[in-house]
Amino acid sequence: xxxxxESFVLNFIKDDxxxxxxxxxxxxxxxxxxxxxxxxxxxxxxAMIRSTYENTGKLxxxxxxxxxxxxxxxxxxxxxxLMIIYFVIFGSVRIDKSFVAILAFGINSGxxxxxxFRSGIQSIPRGQFxxxxxxxxxxxxxxxxxxxxxxFKNVIPTLANEFIVLLKETSVAGYIxxxxxxxxxxxxxSRTYSAFMPLMAVALIYLLLVMLFSQGVKLLERRLKKSxx
Numbered sequence: 361x362x363x364x365x366e367s368f369v370l371n372f373i374k375d376d377x378x379x380x381x382x383x384x385x386x387x388x389x390x391x392x393x394x395x396x397x398x399x400x401x402x403x404x405x406x407a408m409i410r411s412t413y414e415n416t417g418k419l420x421x422x423x424x425x426x427x428x429x430x431x432x433x434x435x436x437x438x439x440x441x442l443m444i445i446y447f448v449i450f451g452s453v454r455i456d457k458s459f460v461a462i463l464a465f466g467i468n469s470g471x472x473x474x475x476x477f478r479s480g481i482q483s484i485p486r487g488q489f490x491x492x493x494x495x496x497x498x499x500x501x502x503x504x505x506x507x508x509x510x511x512f513k514n515v516i517p518t519l520a521n522e523f524i525v526l527l528k529e530t531s532v533a534g535y536i537x538x539x540x541x542x543x544x545x546x547x548x549x550s551r552t553y554s555a556f557m558p559l560m561a562v563a564l565i566y567l568l569l570v571m572l573f574s575q576g577v578k579l580l581e582r583r584l585k586k587s588x589x
Contacts, residue, residue: 381541381548384540391461391533395469399466402467402469411478442535480514521577528570541565542562
């Protein structure tokens, strides 16, 4: 039976296998970061369309399209969406796997961020709209100058938590043979026939990242509370 030291050397030191984890971590963070940005853009646009329809009755067709988008994306697993985009939509062309992952996770995250933004807008008292109208603002100006700054401030902590959720969801990127953090640990396992140490290392890295970002969210929430006083 191998000692812990021998297992550590076999899994991480020999043949520089630790690089599978560091390289995979870089891929995971890149995918998460750009997918969150894409999700922000998608989520914001959808939230504005749905809020405009709810408040004015306009954009009926766009609202129906976005409602269908939310139903499909929120109702199907992200790993299935990832595989459909890679093997079906881009199945006949050569394309960068990281781009596909960013696109898939961004589209998925956008559906959830849209509801986060919309709930933030709905949390603003109706009187704020009336105050904007009394100042001579039209609907767009009221949303831009009065509603959205308040709504965005309210949803920042929730958006930050969405980043943490997305970070963990990217662990399924290996389904399209993308060498992210989880796949890196699995590659080590396939080379050493030892599952415990590489997979525990992957779990520990994810745990440390989540703890780090969660602490950042708490600090952000404290700062926002102080600014409200």
